[in-house]
Amino acid sequence: MRISLMTTCLVDVMAPDVARATVTLLERLGHEVVFDERQTCCGQMHTNSGYYTEAAPIVRSFVDTFEPALEEVDAIVMPSGSCAGCVRDQHAVVARHEGDPLLEERAAAVAAKTYELSELLVDLLKVTDVGAYFPHSVTYHPTCHSMRFLKVGPRPLRLLRAVEGIEVKNLPESDTCCGFGGTFSVKNEATSDAMVTDKAANVVASGAEFVVAGDASCLMNIGGKLRRTGAAPRSVHLAQILASTKEDPFVPSDTILGRASS
Amino acid sequence: MSTVHLGMPEVRPQHASPSSTLRGSRGFNEAARDELADETLRGNLRHATATIQAKRASAVREVRDWQKLRNAGSALKWQVTDHLPELLEQLEESVTAAGGVVHWARDAEEAGEIITRLALERGAEEILKVKSMATQEIALNDVLAHAGIRAIESDLAELIVQLAEDTPSHILVPAIHRNRAEIREIFLSAMPDLDPSITDEPAELAEAARRFLREKFLDMPGKVAISGANFAVAETGTLVVVESEGNGRMCLTLPKTLISVVGIEKIVPTFQDLEVFLQLLPRSSTGERMNPYTTLFTGVHEGDGPEEFHLVLLDNGRSAVLEDPEGRSALHCIRCSACLNVCPVYARTGGHAYGSTYPGPIGAILSPQMTGMTGTDDPNSTLPYASSLCGACYDVCPVKINIPEILVHLRAEDVDRRRETRGEFHGTWDAALKGASTLMSSPRAYDIAVRSAGALGKLLPGTNIGKLPAIMPLMPGWTDHRDLPKPGPSFRTWWDQREKEKAARGPDSTADGAGDSTADTAADGAADTAADGTTREGEEQA
Numbered sequence A: 001m002r003i004s005l006m007t008t009c010l011v012d013v014m015a016p017d018v019a020r021a022t023v024t025l026l027e028r029l030g031h032e033v034v035f036d037e038r039q040t041c042c043g044q045m046h047t048n049s050g051y052y053t054e055a056a057p058i059v060r061s062f063v064d065t066f067e068p069a070l071e072e073v074d075a076i077v078m079p080s081g082s083c084a085g086c087v088r089d090q091h092a093v094v095a096r097h098e099g100d101p102l103l104e105e106r107a108a109a110v111a112a113k114t115y116e117l118s119e120l121l122v123d124l125l126k127v128t129d130v131g132a133y134f135p136h137s138v139t140y141h142p143t144c145h146s147m148r149f150l151k152v153g154p155r156p157l158r159l160l161r162a163v164e165g166i167e168v169k170n171l172p173e174s175d176t177c178c179g180f181g182g183t184f185s186v187k188n189e190a191t192s193d194a195m196v197t198d199k200a201a202n203v204v205a206s207g208a209e210f211v212v213a214g215d216a217s218c219l220m221n222i223g224g225k226l227r228r229t230g231a232a233p234r235s236v237h238l239a240q241i242l243a244s245t246k247e248d249p250f251v252p253s254d255t256i257l258g259r260a261s262s
Numbered sequence B: 001m002s003t004v005h006l007g008m009p010e011v012r013p014q015h016a017s018p019s020s021t022l023r024g025s026r027g028f029n030e031a032a033r034d035e036l037a038d039e040t041l042r043g044n045l046r047h048a049t050a051t052i053q054a055k056r057a058s059a060v061r062e063v064r065d066w067q068k069l070r071n072a073g074s075a076l077k078w079q080v081t082d083h084l085p086e087l088l089e090q091l092e093e094s095v096t097a098a099g100g101v102v103h104w105a106r107d108a109e110e111a112g113e114i115i116t117r118l119a120l121e122r123g124a125e126e127i128l129k130v131k132s133m134a135t136q137e138i139a140l141n142d143v144l145a146h147a148g149i150r151a152i153e154s155d156l157a158e159l160i161v162q163l164a165e166d167t168p169s170h171i172l173v174p175a176i177h178r179n180r181a182e183i184r185e186i187f188l189s190a191m192p193d194l195d196p197s198i199t200d201e202p203a204e205l206a207e208a209a210r211r212f213l214r215e216k217f218l219d220m221p222g223k224v225a226i227s228g229a230n231f232a233v234a235e236t237g238t239l240v241v242v243e244s245e246g247n248g249r250m251c252l253t254l255p256k257t258l259i260s261v262v263g264i265e266k267i268v269p270t271f272q273d274l275e276v277f278l279q280l281l282p283r284s285s286t287g288e289r290m291n292p293y294t295t296l297f298t299g300v301h302e303g304d305g306p307e308e309f310h311l312v313l314l315d316n317g318r319s320a321v322l323e324d325p326e327g328r329s330a331l332h333c334i335r336c337s338a339c340l341n342v343c344p345v346y347a348r349t350g351g352h353a354y355g356s357t358y359p360g361p362i363g364a365i366l367s368p369q370m371t372g373m374t375g376t377d378d379p380n381s382t383l384p385y386a387s388s389l390c391g392a393c394y395d396v397c398p399v400k401i402n403i404p405e406i407l408v409h410l411r412a413e414d415v416d417r418r419r420e421t422r423g424e425f426h427g428t429w430d431a432a433l434k435g436a437s438t439l440m441s442s443p444r445a446y447d448i449a450v451r452s453a454g455a456l457g458k459l460l461p462g463t464n465i466g467k468l469p470a471i472m473p474l475m476p477g478w479t480d481h482r483d484l485p486k487p488g489p490s491f492r493t494w495w496d497q498r499e500k501e502k503a504a505r506g507p508d509s510t511a512d513g514a515g516d517s518t519a520d521t522a523a524d525g526a527a528d529t530a531a532d533g534t535t536r537e538g539e540e541q542a
């Protein structure tokens, strides 16, 4: 299949290896990945902060980028549950706020082809065993938007359990938010800190070497807390585990979500 | 957006009056910071919310058609908001027909005046109260105190709060922020006859409260009691009070005069509709299959119960909530408190941080709608932001109020108001998000910015970004608590490099080779040195 990669703005700049891993994984599975350099952001931060009017040009830009090539690709993939959720549920809200029914219609067409990574793999590409190798213990944080808005359910765990060499450990209070919440993490920093402190403690209590999730933003939050407190576990994105093979295994770098050059 | 008219003639929707306890004195973030610093409070809350949450979850798991019940509850509540004017008139008729008297109160002041007058006319010096959020909201105890009438809370937790001269921090468990040892201290200082050897065993504490209250039940000059109601049936004029302790039933049956203060949204159309809510409510709130006491009362009956019944129907901002089609479902709330117990923000900050009688997720959408968000300095305009939008509240809400969606809607309302107010749209956030919007909707400029982020990152020491100076805008909010990855070469830099290499290898190169380590190494190098730029050029020509 031909899959268009929307890296998300955060991944492109702050966690580029997550997007590289997505490319590596999909190509290893025999698919063609395309990347349109006009892409910027899905507008989630603006939308969730209530800046609909400022989100609108971003949504327009998103639609302008992906709509023209819609016929030529089988899917658009985003390695982020919350961004995929924004495309699917919130672009329409922004368009309605701006009184732009045409944008709403165009955005809906793009949204219909947009998938979060685990959805793409399990639902469209019909794979759970992607031939990955990751000889480490991990614990899975479901991330709120993947779990409650997109409802990806057990897909990520099914993918993880099929990975050779992996040990998936239980995360206490896994369903509780890590405290990221976009601008919430800065606006209500004390509360957010209390939340991520507990999440990081639960990751440590799980005894796993890595905490894995499908959203780089949550992982940046949890990983940033783990680093700050000097705790051992690292955060790693689902894509990075699924891209890892015996021939080319994932080795974390010191940068949060980064990968050591091979 | 269509305007909804209430059944009250020539009355326009209005916000709650300022004397209501729906607005704190500080914004959420500031208040939360103090609450978060209190270790005892955090321990109490964590323990209590986790316990109730687990109980609820197991009580809900037992019901196989739970989702259908939620759908039914939600549909009924939508029916009520859609037909509120007619239903209110119907309720007034049924209550009057059953021998009750209906009073309409536009706001806290009017409700307070009506109730005070009724109490004074009956010579009441002490009034017993059934736990009620509506009376908390209108600060009824204070209003009565001004008129020389002492209100006594009959609910155990509400009594604890009252004796401590504290305010409730939870809808269902007003004293959730207190532990047993603290409650013992409160009782010892407030009940002069109490044996000082009392321990902090729950049974002993409950016994002390029982003794204290029994005396009040038996000795009520004027014999007036005040309650709220969980539901008011339009069809029959029946009011329903759901409780655990039985003290409420004492108050509802013993007095000569019963005054019930009920928000106009508490209506259910028919008696049969109670079947849905009486299943949804106990399981969601206390995690019980059925609550111990459900009292239904309709008007007055000679020789049975109160001789006089007054129903005070309270607006106090509800009509303003009803006016907003996107936000009005906040009125569907049946005050089960499941959303509080499951909320990771509430579980850490507690209820007082919200500043309103209605705390937690439902409070964050209800309070600002009832009072309106009047400006940047209005504490209630910070409430829609008091959430990470994790959605746990929506999952548990028995009437399916989409709280996260309404939170975002209210944020947009707050931002829109600022944008339209001269001189107000210049905050740090406004500037940052406006700037980001311009950049993120200009693909070319954005492309350049992303590609230069790696170079900027190189100016910073270390592999991640640690604490940043406080004078920097916004960033320290993050870096005070956690490290931030240092931007390196962007994905698109790597992608370009790889595309060029693929092109250089010629049309035979397949996708298979793309993920190989040569490409990785080259890309890493590409962003590292200027010399690689030359390489790229060279390869392009090749």
Ligand code: SF4
Binding pocket: B284, B332, B333, B334, B335, B336, B337, B338, B339, B340, B362, B393, B396, B397, B398, B399, B400, B401
């Ligand atoms: S909003 Fe829903 S969950 Fe929260 S108290 Fe009201 S009914 Fe219960």
